[in-house]
Amino acid sequence: MAEAVGDRDRRLLIVLPSWVGDAVMATPALRLVRDTLPGWYIGAICRPGIDQVLAGLDSLDEVHVAPTTGVLGPKRVAAQLRPRRYAAALLLTNSFSTALATRVAGIPMRLGYERDGRGLLLTHRLTAPRREGGGWAVVPAIEYYYHAARALLDVLADRAVDAKAAIEPLPKQARLELAATDADIAKADNLLLKAGIEPSAKLAVLNPGGNNPAKRWPAERYGQLADWLLETHGLASVVNASPAEADIAAALRAGSKCQPPCLADFGGSLASLKGVLTRSSLMVTNDTGPRHIAAALGVPVVSLFGPTDHRWTTIPAPAGEALVLADPDLPQGQTANDDPERCRVDRITLDRVRRAVDSVLIGQPQPADE
Helix, strand or coil: CHHHHCCCCCEEEEECCCCHHHHHHCHHHHHHHHHHCCCCEEEEEECCCHHHHHCCCCCCCEEEECCCCCCCHHHHHHHHHHHHCCCEEEECCCCHHHHHHHHHCCCCEEEEECCCCCHHHCCEEECCCECCCCCECCCCHHHHHHHHHHHHHHHHCCCCCCCCCCCCCCCCCCCCCCCCCHHHHHHHHHHHHHCCCCCCCCEEEEECCCCCHHHCCCHHHHHHHHHHHHHHHCCEEEECCCHHHHHHHHHHHHCCCCCCCEHHHHCCCHHHHHHHHHCEEEEEEECCHHHHHHHHCCCCEEEEECCCCHHHHCCCCCCCEEEEECCCCCCCCCCHHHCCCCCCHHHCCHHHHHHHHHHHHCCCCCCCCC
């Protein structure tokens, strides 16, 4: 690897995952790289919005925001990266296009998983584990990214790398990392003021949306939950939903007596969400990115899982997390993805979610699921 670096500065590019939750799950890998390569300049490239989530982290020296994708996407990304003269790239994505972009950018060393037909574009290829009978093995994404970071560090240290090595469990000391900047907190304070939330209010954030409709617990049940949180725990709820999810937020409010405000109606963003969460006592969420943001910021979380197996996104949550599965009794060897009907998210009852909230807020054990 020393020869590949040549006379270049010690400069590493990390290609970040595209989804918010995955980017947060990559933060232990970022910390490992930063702590192991203190003399290196570490840049990252990501989709718009991910930069807001990662703002304030000291594990990155620079974050590039990728230009609009499309047919010319890899060419535009490469043009953005080429002047930085990166010596190595760690691809935490699985896509062909990101591998092509780093190749066209002239980065000499490119490590990632051999997926999406991109093997020839990588100089160092890792084998992604598969299940018996086909399909990708259920490996927590946080471990998947950490494994790739370890392999990169082995390459940079001229140690042999076994491309087919098993992915090991995350070290006990590894944690999700995010920071709410002063700007994030100021945005949140202004947002909550406009939403009519008193500064002294104890908050719960409800996250009823998600990119996949199959992951969305019924919005009217979120509305009923908001009433119960206020009556039982004294928590005033706010709704986190994107502008495109206005209909979901409206359905939630229609099912609620307390009419919790939707942050998007007052200019909410991923940056301001971090600030709101620093003031919050709880998040109840579908299987989507804000779950990971809350866990990383030390907020207790209740996470609802339907036809997407929770083991893909196992995360450390020191403040506490209760997982509520649509079907907690799947046969051995089967995943929620294998039986979407059996694991419909609407099979989760309101009572089960209430018990999960009690378990993280007051330490009350949950009774066995029906």
